[in-house]
Amino acid sequence: MKSSFRSTVVFLAVLLAVVGVGYYGGRHQWLGDPKGSLGPLMNRLGPSHAEQRFSLLKPKSLEDEKIHIADLLAGNWSPSAKKDSDKRMSFAMYLRHSGFDSKNIPDLISMLHDAPDSGDKQILIYDLIGFLVGIDGFTEGNDPELAMQLLDNVKDPKQRQELLIAAISSLCAKNPQEAANILAAYSPEALPPSAYNDIFQRMVDAHPAAAAALAARLPPGPQRNNALMGVVESWFYTNPQGVLDWALTLPAEDRAVFNTLIPEIAGKNPELAAANLDKMTNITARNNAVLSISGGLASGPKGDPAAALTWLSQAATGNAYETGVANIFEGLTTPRVQTTTDASGMTRTTYSGYKPDPALAVSLLDTVTDPNARQIAISSIADGWGKSDPKAALAWAGNLPSADASVLSLAVTSIMSSWLASDSKGAIAFVQNSTDSSAFLPAAPTVAQAMAKSDPQAALTWTNTLPEGSARSQALSNVLVSMSGSNMDAAWSYAANLPPGESQNMAMANLVAAEAKKDPAQAATLLGQIPASPTQLSAASTLASTWVKQDPQAFTIWLDAQPAGQVRDTAIVQLASSVQAAKDPAGVLAWVNTVSDPQTRASLVRKVSQNQISEGP
Numbered sequence: 001m002k003s004s005f006r007s008t009v010v011f012l013a014v015l016l017a018v019v020g021v022g023y024y025g026g027r028h029q030w031l032g033d034p035k036g037s038l039g040p041l042m043n044r045l046g047p048s049h050a051e052q053r054f055s056l057l058k059p060k061s062l063e064d065e066k067i068h069i070a071d072l073l074a075g076n077w078s079p080s081a082k083k084d085s086d087k088r089m090s091f092a093m094y095l096r097h098s099g100f101d102s103k104n105i106p107d108l109i110s111m112l113h114d115a116p117d118s119g120d121k122q123i124l125i126y127d128l129i130g131f132l133v134g135i136d137g138f139t140e141g142n143d144p145e146l147a148m149q150l151l152d153n154v155k156d157p158k159q160r161q162e163l164l165i166a167a168i169s170s171l172c173a174k175n176p177q178e179a180a181n182i183l184a185a186y187s188p189e190a191l192p193p194s195a196y197n198d199i200f201q202r203m204v205d206a207h208p209a210a211a212a213a214l215a216a217r218l219p220p221g222p223q224r225n226n227a228l229m230g231v232v233e234s235w236f237y238t239n240p241q242g243v244l245d246w247a248l249t250l251p252a253e254d255r256a257v258f259n260t261l262i263p264e265i266a267g268k269n270p271e272l273a274a275a276n277l278d279k280m281t282n283i284t285a286r287n288n289a290v291l292s293i294s295g296g297l298a299s300g301p302k303g304d305p306a307a308a309l310t311w312l313s314q315a316a317t318g319n320a321y322e323t324g325v326a327n328i329f330e331g332l333t334t335p336r337v338q339t340t341t342d343a344s345g346m347t348r349t350t351y352s353g354y355k356p357d358p359a360l361a362v363s364l365l366d367t368v369t370d371p372n373a374r375q376i377a378i379s380s381i382a383d384g385w386g387k388s389d390p391k392a393a394l395a396w397a398g399n400l401p402s403a404d405a406s407v408l409s410l411a412v413t414s415i416m417s418s419w420l421a422s423d424s425k426g427a428i429a430f431v432q433n434s435t436d437s438s439a440f441l442p443a444a445p446t447v448a449q450a451m452a453k454s455d456p457q458a459a460l461t462w463t464n465t466l467p468e469g470s471a472r473s474q475a476l477s478n479v480l481v482s483m484s485g486s487n488m489d490a491a492w493s494y495a496a497n498l499p500p501g502e503s504q505n506m507a508m509a510n511l512v513a514a515e516a517k518k519d520p521a522q523a524a525t526l527l528g529q530i531p532a533s534p535t536q537l538s539a540a541s542t543l544a545s546t547w548v549k550q551d552p553q554a555f556t557i558w559l560d561a562q563p564a565g566q567v568r569d570t571a572i573v574q575l576a577s578s579v580q581a582a583k584d585p586a587g588v589l590a591w592v593n594t595v596s597d598p599q600t601r602a603s604l605v606r607k608v609s610q611n612q613i614s615e616g617p
Contacts, residue, residue, distance in 0.1 A: 333384025
């Protein structure tokens with residue numbers, strides 16, 4: 001018994017000693033100043049242990065809080081609180097975690113009012129009032145009415161305005177009528193327009209009819225516009241019909257509010273939005289609403305893409321109709337990812353819209369009779385389906401009726417481009433194993449270029465299986481240009497041994513263009529081996545435009561050696577269009593006067609002469 005009693009006494013003595021040291025040694029160093037007895041302990045705990053730190057320092061009375069305020073006014077802040085922002089954060093942490101009693105704020109403000117002016121004083125006043133209105137990380141303000149009475153203690157106009165907005169917003173949730181009365185007492189210009197949007201959204205949450213009526217009574221101007229939009233952006237969530245009826249009572253000058261409202265309602269109640277579409281007079285706003293409504297009809301809670309397409313064909317024409325069709329078919333083939341941030345600041349990724357259903361998209365294609373819209377629908381299916389199942393998408397594209405031949409090329413190219421970007425090896429293997437290379441003809445240049453990156457010889461072999469035509473010529477050229485990066489001689493030799501014609505000319509011209517970037521002099525030598533043709537002139541133009549930028553002097557030496565004719569004239573055209581024409585207009589003009597074609601020469605003389613006049617003597 002005696003031993004137990006003695007243990008209890010010792011325990012109480014030790015406890016009192018710890019509390020005494022913690023209180024008296026730390027009462028003047030509330031935030032862990034190392035001079036206080038608990039300072040080293042506080043600093044070791046660090047900011048991540050804020051709640052533990054301040055739970056040790058909970059004030060016992062208003063007197064304790066005044067002592068703390070006096071310490072901070074005297075400059076006894078935490079060593080880590082070196083800047084004003086650090087001090088504000090430090091004091092805010094104290095208010096949040098110390099069990100601070102907001103009823104003491106008026107007395108503390110009065111105390112601060114009598115203190116000499118200083119930056120620390122204003123920091124403390126700002127945080128104390130912020131504590132009442134719920135800003136800077138505080139929870140919902142617990143006494144916005146009291147905050148309103150204390151605002152005159154804040155000297156900085158910007159901070160005072162910030163606290164006023166927060167106080168009114170906080171009051172909206174507790175007493176919307178009082179918030180409305182306070183807001184009405186201020187001139188609209190006293191607050192920035194953006195504040196009205198936030199305030200009226202908060203007010204609508206508690207009292208929609210009163211908020212709507214007050215917004216409508218505001219004088220014309222940006223404040224009124226933001227207030228009306230705040231009502232719309234909040235009210236339509238809970239009562240779309242009610243906010244719609246209210247918007248229709250607004251005067252004509254506020255019709256923009258109605259125009260904004262219909263697209264907002266479309267996502268929640270597309271049928272209601274569609275029923276009121278004809279009341280929209282602004283064409284641009286109406287077209288935007290059409291897209292929102294058709295999307296809502298297709299992907300909303302009662303989503304029906306077929307019904308949405310039918311409605312769209314009746315409600316829209318031109319670009320609005322075509323865009324609406326594209327959106328519906330994209331939605332049927334492409335998952336729509338939406339990223340949102342919740343109240344805690346955590347980012348969440350969700351899929352919005354309807355579930356992708358390519359088979360349904362294909363079945364609905366024949367309901368689109370407008371030729372332009374049908375092409376757009378086919379492109380949308382190819383883009384979306386090509387990403388999720390390129391093999392199935394290619395099979396579908398290959399079976400399109402001959403009437404869709406004009407868009408087939410785009411569809412196949414889109415599908416293959418997506419596949420090559422996501423799985424190059426798989427796409428190439430599929431193409432090489434196919435028994436009909438012509439099925440990939442529209443995308444042949446892209447496919448061949450991808451093949452050549454890993455196996456140029458295999459790319460050449462595949463390209464040679466393609467039927468003659470521009471796609472084959474471009475594919476072959478792409479392969480040879482890819483080869484030239486490591487072996488220009490082999491690539492040029494292959495091109496030079498091709499049968500004369502389009503394929504050879506295109507390959508040679510593209511090789512010259514590729515070589516011009518690395519060695520323009522060598523490219524000029526190769527240019528002379530291309531048969532005279534429009535393709536040769538195109539290569540000459542590319543070579544000249546590249547060379548004159550890299551080395552104007554070497555370019556003009558080469559140019560001087562060229563015989564009169566189209567190649568030389570083409571190169572001079574590029575010289576006259578280069579920066580050299582501005583740097584040395586007289587010198588370039590001398591070259592221009594040697595152009596053999598009279599019409600080209602006259603045009604270039606005028607162009608260079610104008611540069612010479614603008615530059616002056």
